[in-house]
Amino acid sequence: MAEQVFKRTKGLTERPFHYCPGCTHGIIHRLVAEVLEELGVLEKSVGVAPVGCSVLAYDYFNCDMHEASHGRAPAVATGIKRVLPDRVVFTYQGDGDLASIGTAEIVHAAMRGEKFTTIFVNNAIYGMTGGQMAPTTLVGQKATTAPYGRQKDHAGNPIRMSEMLSTLDGAAFIERVSVNSPANIRKAKKAIKKAFEVQLEGKGFSMVEVLSTCPTNWGMTPKEAIKWLEDNMIPYYPLGNFKSPEEVK
C-alpha cells in the first residue's frame, strides 16, 4: 500500500472554502491550521475572524472562533486573551481590516504587547467588497475606487505595517512572508509557527504579514497574479524578519 505523504490537517473543518480560484487565502488557512495542529494547541485555541474576504474563517478553523467587527479583531482578541491567558488566541485579518479601519486596534495591541498572534493577509486590495483601493494598494495600481491607478499625491504611498509595528517594544515577533512559491510557503509556515511559539512563551505580540494574491480583483489569471506579486509587491514589501524576541529588551 502506498504511503500517505499528505493529508488534510485536523486544524481545518470539512467546510469547503468560498475563496475565488487562485486566491492564496486557502494556502494561508492551511498553514495556520497545520501549525495549530503540530503545536498541539487546537483544543485550547480561540481564533478571531475579521470582516473582509476571510469573514467566514470561523467556519474553516477547527477551533473556537469569534467573529469581530471590521478592524476590531485585535480588541476582541485582547478581551479573550485577558480572560483566558493560558489559551492560544489569534486574529486573521486582511489589509483593509488591519491597515485601514483597524489601525488603532492593531497598533495599541502591539504596543501593549498583547500575547496573541496576528496573521495579516496583505493582497493590496479590498477583495470582499469588489476591488476598491486599500491602504496597501501600490502606487499606480488600479482599483475600482482608483480607476486611474493609485496617485501618490492624492492617496499617499502604501502603508508598510510590519515595519511600522516592529518599532513598538511590545511587538516581540514580526515577519513578512509570501506564499508565491513552494519555497516561500515553507518559509511562511516556519514564521507562523515561530509567531505562535512566541505567544506560547508569553513574550509579547506576534504578527506574520503574508503577501497574498487576488486574481479576481487584480483582473489576472492566478499565474499572472503570482508573477505580479513577485514583480510589484515584494520589491515594495520586502520579505524578512523585522523583529524577534532576542531583540526585545
Next chain:
Amino acid sequence: MAKVLMKGNEAIGAAAIKAGCRFFFGYPITPQNELPEYMSRELPKVGGTFLQAESEVAAINMVYGAAGAGARVMTSSSSPGISLKAEGISYIAGAELPCLIVNIVRGGPGLGGIQPAQSDYFLATKAAGHGDFRLVVLAPASIQEMTDLVMESFDIADQYRNPVMVIGDGMLGQMMEPVELREPKKRDLPAKDWATTGTAGRNYRNVINSLALDPAELEKHNLKLQAKYREIEKNEVKYEVYNCDNPDIIAVAYGTTSRIVKNVIGKCKEEGINVGLIRPISLWPFPYDVINEYADRTKAFLSVEMSTGQMIDDIKIGANGKKPVYFYGRTGGMVPEPDGIMAEIKKILGGAK
C-alpha cells in the same frame, strides 16, 4: 454590612466587583472618570483586570471578546463615548452576549457639555446601534438603587444573554449617599456552555457570531431575539408608583428628575394640588401597562425630563390617547427647578378646568 458613604461612580464599581465582575475595559470621558479610576485601583486587588483601551470603540470590542470568553465584564462611558460604542453594542446584542454598559449621560448633541442630562433616552431605549435589537435599560434614582441595579444587571445579562445598560447622569455619578451592597434576588442562571474557551472537553466548536448571510436565517435569528425580548418585557419591568392614590396629575420622571419631582409633590400638596409620580426604573422594558392603568385615575400626565422630550413618546404609547401627555424639561445640562415644574403643573391644571 454597614452602610458606607459612597460617590455614585465609585459605588457602581464596588457593586460590579461585588457582583463578580472581574474585567473592565474603558476610555476616559467626563463625567464618569471616577468609575474607571476606581476599577483600576480595586480590580487588581481581587485578581481582576482593568484595561484602559485606546478608544471607546476598542473598549466595547474588548468587552465583546471577554464576554464571548465567558467573563462577567463591563464598560462605562458618557454620551459621546456611547455613540462610539454603538457598533460594538449591536454586535454584542446580535451575538447574544451578556455585559454591562454604564452611561453617565451628559448633554448633547455632538461634544455637547459635561453637565447632567437625560438626552440619551432615545439612544438607550430605541437605537443603541444598528439593527433590530434591545438593551435592558435601568435608571436608578439614588446611589443605593444604583448599586442594587448594577448588581442585578449582571444576573439579568446572564439570564437572557443580553447586554444591559445602566443609565445615570453626572449628578448621580458625583453625589455621595450611604449605601449597602445587597445581594439581588437569586436567579437561576444558565451555564455559559456557548463561551469560546477552547474545545477541550467538548465535541463541538463554539462560535461567537452575528453574521447570517442567508436572509431567512437572519430573520429566524431576529425572531428568536424578539421572543427573548417579549420574555424580558414580561419579567423585568421595574417602576415606582408614588402618591398616585388620587392624583390631579401624574408626573412621569426617572433618575435625577424623579427626585426633583418628589420635592415638587410636597410643595404642591401645600397648595392643595395632588401630584403623583410614576418613576420608570426600567426604561426598557418600559412600564406601558402601568401608565395605561393610571391613565384612568388622572387628568393628565406630565413627562419631566432633562431633554427636549424623549420619554414622552413612551408615555403617550402607554396612555394610548386616554389622557393628554404634557412635557416639561430643560436641556443642555440645565436641571429642571421645582418652581418651573410647579408652574407647568398649574398651567396644565388651570387649562384643564
